[in-house]
Amino acid sequence: MKIAELYVDAQLAGRPEAEAASRRFKVPIQTVGSAQEVYASVAAAKDPIGRGKHVLYLTRNRGAFIKSCPGTHHYTCCGYKILHIGTFCSMDCSYCILQSYFHPPVLQYFLNHDEMDQELEQLFATRAIHRLGTGEFTDSLIWEPWTHLSERLIRKFAGQDGCVLELKTKTAWVDSLLDLPHRRRTILAWSLNTDEVIRTDERGTTSLDARLKAAARGADHGYPLAFHFDPIVIADGCEADYRRTVERLFAAVDPRHIVWISLGALRFMPELKTVIRQRFKHSRIVYGEFIGGLDGKMRYFKPLRMRAYRDIAAAIRAVAPGICIYLCMEDDEVWEHALGFQPAQRGGLSRMLDEAAVRQCHLSSGR
Amino acid sequence: MASECGEAAAIDPRVVPLADIDLGDERFRITTQRESGDLQASIRRFGLRTPPLVTPVGAGFIIVNGFRRVSACREMGWKSTPARVLPTASAYECALTAVAENSLERPLNLIETSRALNLLEQTAPEGRIPDADASALGLPTHPSVAVRLKLLCRMPVDVQDGVLDGTISFAMACELSRLEEDLGIAFASLFRRLKPSLNKQREIVSLVSEIAGRENVDPRQVLEECGLTQVIGSPGTDRNQQIHGIRRQLRLRRFPSLAAAEHNFFVLRQRLKLGAALQLAPPRDFEGTGFTLALSFQTIEEVVHLRAKLDELIDHPDFKTLLTGKGRGFEKALDS
Numbered sequence A: 001m002k003i004a005e006l007y008v009d010a011q012l013a014g015r016p017e018a019e020a021a022s023r024r025f026k027v028p029i030q031t032v033g034s035a036q037e038v039y040a041s042v043a044a045a046k047d048p049i050g051r052g053k054h055v056l057y058l059t060r061n062r063g064a065f066i067k068s069c070p071g072t073h074h075y076t077c078c079g080y081k082i083l084h085i086g087t088f089c090s091m092d093c094s095y096c097i098l099q100s101y102f103h104p105p106v107l108q109y110f111l112n113h114d115e116m117d118q119e120l121e122q123l124f125a126t127r128a129i130h131r132l133g134t135g136e137f138t139d140s141l142i143w144e145p146w147t148h149l150s151e152r153l154i155r156k157f158a159g160q161d162g163c164v165l166e167l168k169t170k171t172a173w174v175d176s177l178l179d180l181p182h183r184r185r186t187i188l189a190w191s192l193n194t195d196e197v198i199r200t201d202e203r204g205t206t207s208l209d210a211r212l213k214a215a216a217r218g219a220d221h222g223y224p225l226a227f228h229f230d231p232i233v234i235a236d237g238c239e240a241d242y243r244r245t246v247e248r249l250f251a252a253v254d255p256r257h258i259v260w261i262s263l264g265a266l267r268f269m270p271e272l273k274t275v276i277r278q279r280f281k282h283s284r285i286v287y288g289e290f291i292g293g294l295d296g297k298m299r300y301f302k303p304l305r306m307r308a309y310r311d312i313a314a315a316i317r318a319v320a321p322g323i324c325i326y327l328c329m330e331d332d333e334v335w336e337h338a339l340g341f342q343p344a345q346r347g348g349l350s351r352m353l354d355e356a357a358v359r360q361c362h363l364s365s366g367r
Numbered sequence B: 001m002a003s004e005c006g007e008a009a010a011i012d013p014r015v016v017p018l019a020d021i022d023l024g025d026e027r028f029r030i031t032t033q034r035e036s037g038d039l040q041a042s043i044r045r046f047g048l049r050t051p052p053l054v055t056p057v058g059a060g061f062i063i064v065n066g067f068r069r070v071s072a073c074r075e076m077g078w079k080s081t082p083a084r085v086l087p088t089a090s091a092y093e094c095a096l097t098a099v100a101e102n103s104l105e106r107p108l109n110l111i112e113t114s115r116a117l118n119l120l121e122q123t124a125p126e127g128r129i130p131d132a133d134a135s136a137l138g139l140p141t142h143p144s145v146a147v148r149l150k151l152l153c154r155m156p157v158d159v160q161d162g163v164l165d166g167t168i169s170f171a172m173a174c175e176l177s178r179l180e181e182d183l184g185i186a187f188a189s190l191f192r193r194l195k196p197s198l199n200k201q202r203e204i205v206s207l208v209s210e211i212a213g214r215e216n217v218d219p220r221q222v223l224e225e226c227g228l229t230q231v232i233g234s235p236g237t238d239r240n241q242q243i244h245g246i247r248r249q250l251r252l253r254r255f256p257s258l259a260a261a262e263h264n265f266f267v268l269r270q271r272l273k274l275g276a277a278l279q280l281a282p283p284r285d286f287e288g289t290g291f292t293l294a295l296s297f298q299t300i301e302e303v304v305h306l307r308a309k310l311d312e313l314i315d316h317p318d319f320k321t322l323l324t325g326k327g328r329g330f331e332k333a334l335d336s
C-alpha cells in the first residue's frame, strides 16, 4: 500500500492509529471535518479510481458493522454476513466492482472498533452458526502490515464457538497471523485465478504461487482454508488453464484443510464496462459473451458458465471428491448442470456452508 | 468586443475588381455550400442585392462573407463587383462579422456552427470566446457541447458530409471522431450508403470494435471479413436486407455461442410447426428458466383447435428437447 494523502476525521484526531499510519506512510495527517473534503480531493484527479487507491481516510463507520450479503431472489445466495471494516483496495483488479460501487472510491479504514466489538458480541450471543467475512468491500489483509485488526478479530472469534470469520485476500500477508491462537474459528481464504488472468487483470496482487504458498503456511499452523475461483474468466482454452490452477492448488494444499471452494463466473454491473475499457486498455475480459442477467449484471451466456463450472468442479472432485464446492449467485438450473444437484436437495446453500464450517472449524451452536 | 465590433462596422461600399479578391483564402468561410448555380440565376434576375463583405489584405482583398456570391460573379464573367469593404478590422472582428452575417441569413448547420466556433476561438484575443459573444451569435456556450462541436469540422469530409445529409447524427460523429481516421471514414461511407438508424449504427460500431478486441485483430480486418467493405462498394441491393445481414454477421462473430443457440432454437421451433396462432418464446438470452407460450384466437372453434395443437405439442419430442436442452445451447438436440 502506497499512501500519498492521509486524512483523519476531526472527531478521531490524535488517535494512535493515525500517528502510526502517518509514520508508516511518511505523510502528514490532514484533519477533515467531513468526508466530502476527501471525496473532493479524489474526484478532482484525472483518474479518481487510481487516485483513491493512494488516499487513506481514517474515520468512523457510521452504519452497521455487520450487514447481510445483498443477494437477489433470482440467484442463490450463500447467506453470508459482511463485517464492514473499511472500503476499497490498494490492489487494482480490472473487474473490481468497488471501482464503481463508491463515488468516488477511497481507502477508508474504520477506527471505531469498540462499536464493532459490541455488534460482534451481540451476534455471538445468539449462539447460532454464522459465517462472516471482511473481504466484501475491501481485501481482508491489505490493512495487515500497519494495523492489528486481523489479530484482534482472530482472537475475538477464537473466544466463541458459533461464528466463523473468513479473511479473503489476494495478498500473501499471513506472517503476523500464523502464531495467533485462532482455534480454527478463522478461515484463511484466497481468490485463485489462472496465471494469465492474474497477469493481465489483477494488477498489484501476488502471484498464484505466492498465494498458494501462504495458504500452505496457514494450513501448517492449523488454519482452515477456503478458495474462491472467482471471477472465472471464460475465454478460448480457459478450461485447461483452470484445470492447471486446480492441480497447483492441490499440489500445494492438502484438501483436508479446505472448508469450501466457491466458483463464480465474472459478472459486473454494465457501468463497469466503460471503467474497465478506460483503465485497463489491454484487458480483454469485457469481450466475453455477456448477456444481461436477471439481476441487472452482465453475465456470461448460461451454457458457457455451466460448462466452465462443470469442468472446474470435475477437476476438483477428481482430487477431493468430498469437498464442499458451491456456486456464487447462480440458479438451480446452473447448479444442476454444473454440480449435479440443487442446493435445496441438501437443505439449501446456507445450510451446506454452515455444515462445512461446523465440520472443519468445529463450530457448535447453542440452539 | 461585440459592441466595439458593432461600432467599428464602418463599412465602405466600393466597386472592387474581382481579380483583386483572393477566393482561395477561406479563413472566414462559414458556409458549407459550394454550388453557386442558383445564385447566378438570382443575380441575373434581381441583381446583387447584398454585395460580398471583404477586407483588405496586402494589395488585395479576402472574403469575410459572400464566398458563393464572388464565385457566381466570376463564373458569370464579371470583371468587378460591388463590395462592402471592412477596413482594417482585427481578425476577431472579421470573424464575429462573418458568423453574425451567416447566422442572420439562415440557421447554421452543425458543420457551420463548428467552423464558427473554431474561427472565433482561433481569432479571439485570449483564445477564448466571451460567453456574451457566443450567446449573441446563438452559439452554444456549454463547454462540453462546444468542445464536441468544434471537433466536427476537423473530421474527415465523408463524416462531415454524412452529418450534412442527416445520415450521421452529431452523437455518432463524435463516436467516429474517436476512431482512427480511415476507420471513421469506412463507417461513415457505410452509414451514408445504407442509412441505418442511430441505434443500429451504434450497434455496428460497437460490435466491430468488440470483435476486434475479442480476437485481438485490427477493426479494419473485421470490416473486411464481415463483408462491410464490399457493401460500401456495391450499389443496388436492398438496404434493409444489407443492414440485417451485416448485423447478423457481426453478432454471429461477437456472440458465437449465443447466436448458435438462437439458431438451434429457431430450427427446433420450426420443426414443431406451431402455426401463427401459437407462439413459443425462449427466456431472454436463455438466462431465465421460463418459456412463454402465447395463444391468439377469436372464436371458440379456434380455441378448440389450439387445444388439440397444444396436446400435440406436449407429445412432440422436439418440444421436450427445447425445454431441456437450453443449458447446452441445444447443441446436442440438433445432432440427433
Ligand code: SF4
Pocket (backbone or CB within 6 Å): A088, A089, A090, A091, A092, A093, A095, A096, A097, A098, A137, A138, A139, A170, A205
Ligand atoms: S483484490 Fe479484490 S478488492 Fe482488491 S482490487 Fe482486486 S477485486 Fe478489488
